[in-house]
Amino acid sequence: MKVNIYYGGRGVLDDPTLHVISKMEQVLLELNVEVRRFNIYENKKEISTLPQTFKDVDGIILATTVEWLGIGGFMNEFLDACWLYGDKEKMKHIYMQPVVMSTTYGEREGMMTLENAWEILGGLPCSGLCGYVEDVSTFEVNAEYSRIIEKKAENLYRTISQKAKGLPTSNQAVRNNVLHTQALNLTPQESEQLSQYVADDNYVKQQKMDIAELSSMYRDMLGGQMDESAETEYIGAFRSHFVPQADFKAGYSFQIEGKSKPLYIHVENGDISVVYGEQGPVDVYARVSTGVLNDILGGRETFQRAFGVGDMTAKGNLRILRMLDTIFVFA
Numbered sequence: 554m555k556v557n558i559y560y561g562g563r564g565v566l567d568d569p570t571l572h573v574i575s576k577m578e579q580v581l582l583e584l585n586v587e588v589r590r591f592n593i594y595e596n597k598k599e600i601s602t603l604p605q606t607f608k609d610v611d612g613i614i615l616a617t618t619v620e621w622l623g624i625g626g627f628m629n630e631f632l633d634a635c636w637l638y639g640d641k642e643k644m645k646h647i648y649m650q651p652v653v654m655s656t657t658y659g660e661r662e663g664m665m666t667l668e669n670a671w672e673i674l675g676g677l678p679c680s681g682l683c684g685y686v687e688d689v690s691t692f693e694v695n696a697e698y699s700r701i702i703e704k705k706a707e708n709l710y711r712t713i714s715q716k717a718k719g720l721p722t723s724n725q726a727v728r729n730n731v732l733h734t735q736a737l738n739l740t741p742q743e744s745e746q747l748s749q750y751v752a753d754d755n756y757v758k759q760q761k762m763d764i765a766e767l768s769s770m771y772r773d774m775l776g777g778q779m780d781e782s783a784e785t786e787y788i789g790a791f792r793s794h795f796v797p798q799a800d801f802k803a804g805y806s807f808q809i810e811g812k813s814k815p816l817y818i819h820v821e822n823g824d825i826s827v828v829y830g831e832q833g834p835v836d837v838y839a840r841v842s843t844g845v846l847n848d849i850l851g852g853r854e855t856f857q858r859a860f861g862v863g864d865m866t867a868k869g870n871l872r873i874l875r876m877l878d879t880i881f882v883f884a
Contacts, residue, residue: 554713555610556581558590559603561617561628569654569686570618572693573702577614577652580706593627600630604639607647612679612713615667616652619659624666632670644676650709651681660685672722679712680705787816788827790850794881797823801880803873806835810842820880837869852884 558578562568574590581588589606596603607613617628635644651667653660660683668678682705686692711717787809799822807816814829826832841849845864848854856877859865867874 554585554612554710555587555589556612556614556709556713557606557610558588558614558616559593559628559631560590561593561615561625561631563618563620563625563627564592564594567689568618569656569684569689569692570616570652572689573652573654573682574614574616576699576702577706577709580703581710584707584710586710593631597627597630600627601634601638603631604635607640607643610647612648612650612709614650614652614709615671617663617667619653619655619657619663621657622659624653624663628667632674635674639674641675644671644674646677648677648679648709648713650679650705650712651683652705653681653683655683655685656687658685677719679717680708787846787850788829790883791816791818791827791881792825794850794883795820795825796880796882797825798876798880801876803837803870803876804833804835805873805877806831806838807846808838808840809846835869836873837867839865839867839874841865850883856881 558574560570560574562570564571578588578590591603591606593600593603615628617624619625623629649667649671651664651671653663653667655663664681664683668681671678682702684698692698797820802821803819805818807818809816812829815831817826817828817831817833817835819826819833839860841859841864845854845859849856849859854864856865857875860867860874
């Protein structure tokens with residue numbers, strides 16, 4: 554029989570969970586069980602590969618400490634790795650015993666979290682152990698507490714030996730009918746390989762650089778196409794609807810929503826120039842949304858009315874501003 558212990562605490566000397574799993578390890582070894590312990594905090598850079606250690610094990614112990622709220626980051630990250638990269642078919646046959654000690658509050662909630670997580674992963678939970686520890690030294694020398702810990706270790710051994718079964722739970726139903734690992738329909742071998750890549754910092758950094766380079770390349774390609782259309786949008790409409798006015802000269806700068814450059818219009822007698830980017834003197838600066846401008850160009854609105862109701866803002870020479878509806882007729 555093989556049992557792995559995964560400790561999700563911080564490894565501090567006064568952590569009561571360390572005392573509990575050490576005692577359980579001793580009992581299991583006396584029962585001729587092969588035991589391996591993994592301190593997740595020591596393997597934090599390779600957490601994504603830890604689910605690979607489930608191979609050939611019959612049971613596991615998930616042990617952690619509630620120091621202020623919940624089961625802690627290391628254990629959460631480990632469970633995430635189990636969901637993303639673990640062999641779900643293998644986990645269906647692995648018994649899990651949760652061990653949660655608390656120095657504050659929430660040991661029962663922590664134990665239930667581990668039980669629920671393992672059931673959703675498809676595994677087989679067995680009776681766990683949780684407790685509140687006020688004074689670690691008193692806890693360690695208490696003979697009654699030691700017997701309870703030993704009994705729990707023996708219970709794990711009996712559960713695995715007898716291949717005990719339990720009644721179906723709603724967590725299992727949720728997993729079978731609702732939850733799916735999105736976008737990771739991989740074989741166990743592919744999941745294992747992916748977890749190795751994720752744990753390789755150099756590989757991840759190179760992938761991020763490659764993605765950034767590709768993103769930049771496609772952004773430039775798409776941006777070039779967008780810039781071409783952006784450079785001509787609205788220009789034709791103003792030119793085709795221009796009505797020349799004798800002895801009239803003006804420069805307009807329209808800051809249009811979504812455009813990086815203003816639309817500059819210069820009229821002088823019968824000549825008109827329409828370009829993006831300021832090319833000369835400006836008499837009127839205007840700011841307008843694409844929706845309002847489209848209404849004006851479609852003849853559903855006028856410059857003067859849009860300015861009057863606040864749909865278009867402008868500053869500069871108001872007389873020249875009022876001339877917009879005269880030199881551009883879209884009705």
